[in-house]
Amino acid sequence: MNARDLDFLPPLQAEAARSVQTLVLGAGIVGLACALRLQSAGLQVTVLDRSGVAAGASRGNAGALAYSDVLPLASPGILRQAPRWLLDPLGPLSLRPSYAPAMLPWLWKFWRASTHKQVALSARSQAALLALSAAEWPALLALAGAEKQLRKGGNLHLYESEAQWRAAAPGWAQRMALGVGYELLQGADAIADLQPGVDKQFQYGCFVPHWHTVDDPLRLSHALAQAFIARGGVLARAHALRLHPDARGLLVELEQGPPLLAQRLLVCAGAWSHQLAETLGERYPLETERGYNTTLPPGAFNLRRQLTFPNHGFVVTPIAGGVRVGGAVEFAGLQAPPNFARADALLAKAKRFLPELRTEGGTQWMGCRPSMPDSLPVIGPAPADARVFYAFGHGHLGLTQAAATAKLAADWALERKPGLADLAAFRPGRFL
Structure with missing residues (x-):
């Protein structure tokens, strides 16, 4: 077949x-x-x-085996940022006004899952599940004859300023306590050694080697x-x-x-x-986190590994020889038509952050991630x-x-x- x-x-x-x-x-x-x-x-x-x-x-996700992504979305940090993000209809987090009444029960449970005690429990549980997956994926890839699809380039989280890094540092300390190793990069030159072409406005980076991608999900x-x-x-x-x-x-x-x-x-x-x-x-x-992306053809950018822009809610990933730019969260249910202006906004940001990125010839996509409040x-x-x-x-x-x-x-x-x-x-x- x-x-x-x-x-x-x-x-x-x-x-x-x-x-x-x-x-x-x-x-x-x-x-x-x-x-x-x-x-x-x-x-x-x-x-x-x-x-x-x-x-x-x-079909169209970022292709990440994110074994180090142990922190839940439901957290005190996301609650502090959410109001600012929600004011931007094309920002990292969006809730369509017409869908807000249907979301209230889920948001209530999300808020209850965002306490420090619950976040710690969720992070420990997530870390255990991800460790099991890291142990099980090699055998599953072998069953499918797909071992060559695995890419072990790691992931680079990028921050524009010391203030952004300081705000993110407690989360990285939590990851470290759960066994997630990372290397802190300071300065544009250190970042360029791992990924040339990143705009010099980014002064801090966290490189996570225990984070893989697949050639194409x-x-x-x-x-x-x-x-x-x-x-x-x-x-x-x-x-x-x-x-x-x-x-x-x-x-x-x-x-x-x-x-x-x-x-x-x-x-x-x-x-x-x-x-x-x-x-x-x-x-x-169960709610739907609608994510958007644009997949650019081969030659769009010499991308060595997946890049994450956590303060902007999107990633840039090498996919099937090309580049996929996507992420963000939109709550609008299963039936609302896609708003591809969100994909356009992510691509425009990616161009600012990676000035040599060629943005023509891309294919847009929207998918529904199934999400629980915790x-x-x-x-x-x-x-x-x-x-x-x-x-x-x-x-x-x-x-x-x-x-x-x-x-x-x-x-x-x-x-x-x-x-x-x-x-x-x-x-x-x-x-x-």
Whole structure:
């Protein structure tokens, strides 16, 4: 099956068996990682998606394996900056006024998750999950035959002034306490040694070597899908509407055709996962962080590694021979049309910060990151039915955490001791 076939999956055949052993709903990076890992453990696995492989946030993200990104978005620091950012409709954080009433319950939980005590707990839990993912990704890449897609150039966080660095320093101290190493760079010349072409207004940098990228997240998703199919996995298009617990298993009502019966089921549907959970009587505060980017063609800039501009909310990443400029957060729900003026604003800033960047010929994209108020994913059996496993809400770290989530899903399916000693911070019932 070639890339085009994966983008437009064939529909689930009406004559196909209507009973499956293990069903994964969602063919994003998390769903594919779980499917391949379960399959490699000897289980028969079927994956369904409403459209195609990596059709959502997995298609156009920044391609980072951000193992050192342990600090949650929900923090006292973000609360201090948010009012200033929200005043700028094209800034790093935006809330469409028409969507504000729908956001209030999520924002309340976000505020409650931003206490120092909760942030410390979230950071410890995040660090443990990311360490597990760092240990698991090499084996997953090997299963997909995608080892050569890994790039180990590290990440460079850039700050314009000593004041900006001092404001960021406590966060770096927290990272260091959790085992994240970094090298502090001072002065434009030190920065230029790692990345030539950065504007001299940037005087401080933090280089994080334990931060990798992949050549192209879409290409990696395709590699996982092709490996899964080559080993006998079923990957098809079908829109799951509702889950019905049954004595025989889980009945999955589909938009077209008769229902499917699964003995065990994984919900990995990204920003749409909470809609399936609601059919089991469980309501999760899952929101959509809409991110924007522009991918520039090869030759746009000699980018050696991923660059992060934390005070501006975006990154610049080498992707498939070109350069991807993207990030920021827009809260506007799943239905609002994209506002690509946000992508234009990010690209204009990138041009100011990297004066030699060629900005013509780019392709714009918008994706919906599934986000929980405490910045931690939902991983574990559904309280309503232990035959359902939730794996959603990874926010900015879906690619990074996919391998760890797949390991935990396999542990659940095979009734093994979990790969993490403490899963309480990720348990589905924490918000119910």
